[in-house]
Amino acid sequence: MNAPLPEGVAPVVNESGLAVQPLYTADDVESSGGWAMLGRPGEYPFTRGIHPLMYRRQPWTMRQYTGFGDAADTNARFRYLIANGQTGLNVAFDLPTQCGLDSDDPLAEGEVGRVGMAVDSLRDLEVAFDGIDLERITVSLTINGSAAILIAMYLAMAQRRGFDLRTLRGTAQNDILKEFIGRGTWIFPVGPSVRLVGDTIEYCAVHAPKYSPVSVCGYHIRESGANPAQEMAYAFCIACAYADEVLRRGLPIDEFAGRLSFNFNIFGNLFEQVAKFRAGRGLWAQIVRDRYAPRKPSSMWMRMIAGGGGGGLTLEQPELNIVRGAYYALVSALSGAQTMALCCYDEAYTIPSEHAQRISLRTMQLLVEEMGLADTVDPLGGSYYVETLTNQMRAAMARIVAETDAAGGIVALVASGAIQARVSAQAYRRQRDLDAGRLRKVGVNCYRSDDEAPNVEFHPYDEAGAQAQVDRLAALRRTRDGAAVDASLRDVRRAAAGGANVMPAIVAAVNAYATVGEITRALADALGRYREPVRFTE
Amino acid sequence: MSAPPGRARPIRVVLAKPGLDGHDQGAKVVARALLDAGMEVIYTGLRQTPEQVARIALEEDVDVIALSSLAGSHVAFCRRLAPLLAEAGLADRLWIIGGNLPRQDHDDLRALGFAGVFPTGSRLDDITSFIEARVR
Numbered sequence: 001m002n003a004p005l006p007e008g009v010a011p012v013v014n015e016s017g018l019a020v021q022p023l024y025t026a027d028d029v030e031s032s033g034g035w036a037m038l039g040r041p042g043e044y045p046f047t048r049g050i051h052p053l054m055y056r057r058q059p060w061t062m063r064q065y066t067g068f069g070d071a072a073d074t075n076a077r078f079r080y081l082i083a084n085g086q087t088g089l090n091v092a093f094d095l096p097t098q099c100g101l102d103s104d105d106p107l108a109e110g111e112v113g114r115v116g117m118a119v120d121s122l123r124d125l126e127v128a129f130d131g132i133d134l135e136r137i138t139v140s141l142t143i144n145g146s147a148a149i150l151i152a153m154y155l156a157m158a159q160r161r162g163f164d165l166r167t168l169r170g171t172a173q174n175d176i177l178k179e180f181i182g183r184g185t186w187i188f189p190v191g192p193s194v195r196l197v198g199d200t201i202e203y204c205a206v207h208a209p210k211y212s213p214v215s216v217c218g219y220h221i222r223e224s225g226a227n228p229a230q231e232m233a234y235a236f237c238i239a240c241a242y243a244d245e246v247l248r249r250g251l252p253i254d255e256f257a258g259r260l261s262f263n264f265n266i267f268g269n270l271f272e273q274v275a276k277f278r279a280g281r282g283l284w285a286q287i288v289r290d291r292y293a294p295r296k297p298s299s300m301w302m303r304m305i306a307g308g309g310g311g312g313l314t315l316e317q318p319e320l321n322i323v324r325g326a327y328y329a330l331v332s333a334l335s336g337a338q339t340m341a342l343c344c345y346d347e348a349y350t351i352p353s354e355h356a357q358r359i360s361l362r363t364m365q366l367l368v369e370e371m372g373l374a375d376t377v378d379p380l381g382g383s384y385y386v387e388t389l390t391n392q393m394r395a396a397m398a399r400i401v402a403e404t405d406a407a408g409g410i411v412a413l414v415a416s417g418a419i420q421a422r423v424s425a426q427a428y429r430r431q432r433d434l435d436a437g438r439l440r441k442v443g444v445n446c447y448r449s450d451d452e453a454p455n456v457e458f459h460p461y462d463e464a465g466a467q468a469q470v471d472r473l474a475a476l477r478r479t480r481d482g483a484a485v486d487a488s489l490r491d492v493r494r495a496a497a498g499g500a501n502v503m504p505a506i507v508a509a510v511n512a513y514a515t516v517g518e519i520t521r522a523l524a525d526a527l528g529r530y531r532e533p534v535r536f537t538e
Numbered sequence: 539m540s541a542p543p544g545r546a547r548p549i550r551v552v553l554a555k556p557g558l559d560g561h562d563q564g565a566k567v568v569a570r571a572l573l574d575a576g577m578e579v580i581y582t583g584l585r586q587t588p589e590q591v592a593r594i595a596l597e598e599d600v601d602v603i604a605l606s607s608l609a610g611s612h613v614a615f616c617r618r619l620a621p622l623l624a625e626a627g628l629a630d631r632l633w634i635i636g637g638n639l640p641r642q643d644h645d646d647l648r649a650l651g652f653a654g655v656f657p658t659g660s661r662l663d664d665i666t667s668f669i670e671a672r673v674r
Contacts, residue, residue: 095558095609099585107587110614111558184560184584224563315659348658349640350610424566431567435661444659458640461610532583536570 014272016229018392024384032391037282041336041377043297044289045282047390048378049336050301055374060332061339062364063140064357065308067092067117069465071127074117078132080354086361089132090140090341092116093150098185100146100520103469112466115351116142119150120473120515125157134163140171140215140305140339145187147174148196149519152506155208171212171261171305174200177238178217180414180530181423182224187520190415192527196502198245203503205246205256214242215263215305222265223311224420225427228272229393232280233400234419235262236287237410243292253292257299261338264304266328267312271389274380277306277335279394287401306332307340307364313348316443318454321345326363333373334380340364351459417533424536473515480513488512489522496526547578549673551602554582554591556619559609564637564658568606571662575670577602588615592622601631601673608638608658613646620650632672636660 005011005022012020021028029035037045042052051057064081066089067074078089093116096108102120103112112118117128129139143150151172158168176193179186186193197214204213218226218235226234239260246256264280266273285300294300309328313321322345332340342360344352352360367373380386404410413419433439440446488509495505502523509519553569555562562584569579580598582591595603603623607615612635623629634654635647644655654668 095560099558101558107558107585110611111609114611115609179560182560182563184562185558315657348638424563425570427563428567428570431571431662435663458642534581534583536566536573 014269015227016272016276016393016396017227018272018389018396024388026384028388029384029391032388033395034391035387037391037394038381038387044300045285046301047278047282048381050281050303050338052377054336054377055333055368056377059368059374060337060364061088061138062086062361063088063090063138063305063339063341064344064352064360065090065092065142065341066357067094068115068351068459069113069462070118070469071124073113073462073465075128075130075132077354077357078128081357081361082132082137084358084361085365088138088140088339091128091142093141093143094118095185097150097516098143098145100149100187100516100524102515102517103466103473105517112469114461118466118469119153120469120517121476121513122153122156122510123472123476123513125153126160129157129161134158134161134168134170138169138171140173142173144173144176144179144183145185145193146516146520147172147176148200148503148506148523149510149516151200151204151213152503153510155211156507156510165208165211167210168208169210169212171215172200173217173263174214175217175238175263177241177410177414178220178235181234181419182220186530188524188527189530190411193530194241194245194411196523196527197242198249199501199503201242201246201256201259202249202251202501204259205251209259212259212261212303214239215261216242217263219263219265219308221423225423225425225430227426228265228268228276229396230400230423231265232276232283233397233404234410235264236280236284236397236401237404239284240287240291241409241411247292253288253294254296254299257288257292257294258296258301260303262302262304264306265309265311266306266331267309267324270327270331271386272393273331274335275386275389275393277304277337278378278381278386278390279397281336282390283394283397283401303338305339305341306335306337307342309343310347313343313345314441314443315348315454317449318345318348318456320443321348322359322363325360329363329367330373333367336378346456349454349456349458353457353459355457415533417535420533421535476513476515484512485509485514485518488514489518492519492522493525496523545674549577549602549669550580550598550600551577551604551669552580552582552591552595552598552600553604553606554586554594555584556586556588556591556605556607556615557609557611558585559607559611560584561608561637562606564608565606568604568636568662568665571666572669575666577666577669588619588622591619592626592628595623595628595631596626602669603628603631603633605635605652606637607635610638612637612639613643616647616650616652623651632669634665634668636665
């Protein structure tokens, strides 16, 4: 136990509920669990990093979240970012694409190309990646409800361009369970949705073994109200749910676990976040080892993207978000992230401008070039505070994982809406704390500057561009082989209704230029559609 | 639920998520604040069309129609919703909207009939007291 605080020193408790002491010594490390989980980078339990040399070998991949308008608009922004030194791409899709709707669907009105790139068919992906070397620039697709279709399109596009699927790298977000908790681009019911994730993992393990078919997102669970310990713990529960789904099909753990990756949030207390990531690497390695007994060390790696933290950004004094972003990038680098997608200062207002994107990119570059963040592995390792907190965070996360499993498992708790109710109750308490000034937010409830008009350039909505997308879709429907499309959709429906993997049928359908909306409807005919449980009690 | 002084029933609010936007953290937070303030809340869940919002508002005979939008399509949506609410005879009810609402859109939203505009970061008590002051 810690000594009582000196007279007049207020207690500090971090968001995960751990008391923070004014001073840490070697005794605190010992009493929190000691040094047993530290190890060496590149070795189990990987607390210090998944590779022996980390950024000294290669800095993190810089991959800003980008996409708007149509495929040609997005291709131009991709080329701009690559010309400015970006080393990966992270594709934003518009909401109709994310929800499995075509651009001419009545529900898509006013949304085509608004928050991301509109994709109806394979043709759009061909335009979006035109002239981009998919071996040098790895691509991440931020897509979930319709991920099986977009992964199929991406692989089909790459294959047509002549890339070898055996060596093609890239990532799809494809984490549907978190969409039910937050973010909301679900389409099919919970059970069939998990099956589709299993289908994509299984298909990629065989046909595109270097491709990462899932990036499990604690990120959006945190945005929905989870604390940092819950963020990690729920993500691990979700990753296990997907692994269990694939293992049931008889695929060995080492055939796919190394291609699972994670996406985490970064806002909040700096040391709590660093400890969260270090603790998470150790806990994930432990979970995979104990539950699945892999032979390959890489099956136990917690590979991650970090650097986004929308919940930490403010509408007020938006330039301060540049400073927050710089700290987020610092935290991410201190935490050993494989990839960073740094949030932009204007994103509380609008789709980031080219200028804002470049500031975020340069922020990451200057950490490498000027600040020495790529020189040494796990530079905070050995700090009494960070090691104590890492031990405590790991224990807190392990407790939440155990509680979740004991309460019926993450899939059941998401299906019933229990997790959603818990995190939204926490979000409510957080907002009350902000309103009352108990939780301080610079520019919001302290140090306000009400007189300043924000200097933000708004991204215009291109109505003519949206109409052009709809017109191109109409032309595609006229010119493609309609009988081949219909046959391919029948195959999708049949595969979905049966128990077989639906991916081969979806790949055939996208190659026939069936659209996102058509394939989604074929799947929904067999799988049904999700109905949201809304509850305000846990 | 408790009826405020002078009212036969608690204030009834339909809280809707318009369009395809899936960001519902804010809507759920506001729903809890309204419930805590003694109001009845009919939360629609995600992906509501203007027709659905107008129909629920009419069927539930609500005092307040509240929208939460964070993905930028708020003006387009409100332009389609406003005439539907008017046709349904709900022009005398209180219409409010919150979310990611740039300042330059506030006048448009008010002109369409949305008396309360609450951008991200609005205080919960400001929302509840705005409603309480206007619904009698």
